[in-house]
Amino acid sequence: MRVRGRLTAAAPLAPLVWFKSGGAAQWLFEPKDADDLAAFLRDLDPAVPVMALGLGSNLIVRDGGVPGVVVRLGKPFAAVRADGDTLTCGGGASGILVSSTARDAGIAGVEFLRSIPGTVGGFVRMNGGAYGRETADILLSADVILRTGERRTLSCADLGYTYRHSALPDGAVVVAATFRGTPGEPAAIQAEMDRIAAAREASQPLRSKTGGSTFKNPPGHKAWQLVDAAGCRGLTRGAAQVSEKHANFLLNLGAATSADIEALGEDVRARVKAHAGVELEWEIQRVGVAK
Known part of the structure; x- marks a missing residue:
């Protein structure tokens, strides 16, 4: 298929996501402009799945990678x-x-x-x-x-x-x-932006390999409070950990697999369900196939 942007086979996605874990995209397409993207999608076999990737902050890419095409919008x-x-x-x-x-x-x-x-x-x-x-x-x-x-x-x-x-x-x-x-x-x-940035810095593990807020806030509850009350702050699975700083953040302590991170999230969901009777919903998107 002719494109004006960059089309890469078996492109590693771990460097592109905040958790720094997971497998490769079958294809990674970085279009030159909107015309390039439109033509590419028009000509692509309709059976091939397509997923857009931004900064990769709210995402677990499973270790077996992502079939089909991952589209990443760059400077254009x-x-x-x-x-x-x-x-x-x-x-x-x-x-x-x-x-x-x-x-x-x-x-x-x-x-x-x-x-x-x-x-x-x-x-x-x-x-x-x-x-x-x-x-x-x-x-x-x-x-x-x-x-x-x-x-x-x-x-x-x-x-x-x-x-x-x-x-x-x-x-x-x-x-x-x-x-x-x-x-x-x-x-x-600017003052309001500074206030927000300071509040975020004080409460969130920004300098870690993380995915941002893990679970949606259930009606009438704060997810982090439910996770904390269920005794999950600091909980680990392999090299994945529930943040000590903010209990609604999961961390890759270094060599965690995406399977470790996702399984830890499921451990947290099970503990919150048992403790509070509340079913936490994932906010982080989980994509791709397990290894």
Whole structure:
């Protein structure tokens, strides 16, 4: 298949994800632009699965790797442009870049993206949120390329948002999104970003091999409190550990396999269920096949 971007067979994914574990992608495609991606998906056998990969922060790649094609949006999809109180963002743009661009343009209301270690595509797909705000609060529309190669612009309502979930079709790739904020003073926006960054630094194991928040907050509960109350803080499985600093984070202490990390998560779920009668739902995405 002819592409203008980069198509790599048997591409290791561990270096691209925060846990630094897991197998390879059968194919890794890094498109040159949206036209390249649309043509590639249009011509690809419909039976071949497609998965988008952002910064790899909220992800366990299983040790047997990921069949089909993993699409990774690089620099061609990382631009952010401000216009009035709106931000037009590439699907590969980071939350830090979006929030910093908003600050410089005097656009408030998107500071929370500073705290989410991901890209615009992931925010749109997962209704990413933190500190009382979520993507559904600011999204006007998203430009997506469907698995068929068809391009479509979806409104916020089209995405059917619920907590950490959207109705975005499987295999669709978010190539751009438009967010709306409110007018604000850059200094005040920076102060809010600083507050969020400090709170995150104080409470989360940011300098570790981790995947971010492991479990969704069940209605009426905080996941970390349930995990803590069930005696799971510091629990280990192989070289995987429940963080001592934040009980809703799992860590790779060095040589953990993805199987270790996922099994530890299941140990935690079982203990919380036995202790509190609450079924924790994974927030981290688990993809690929076991070894």
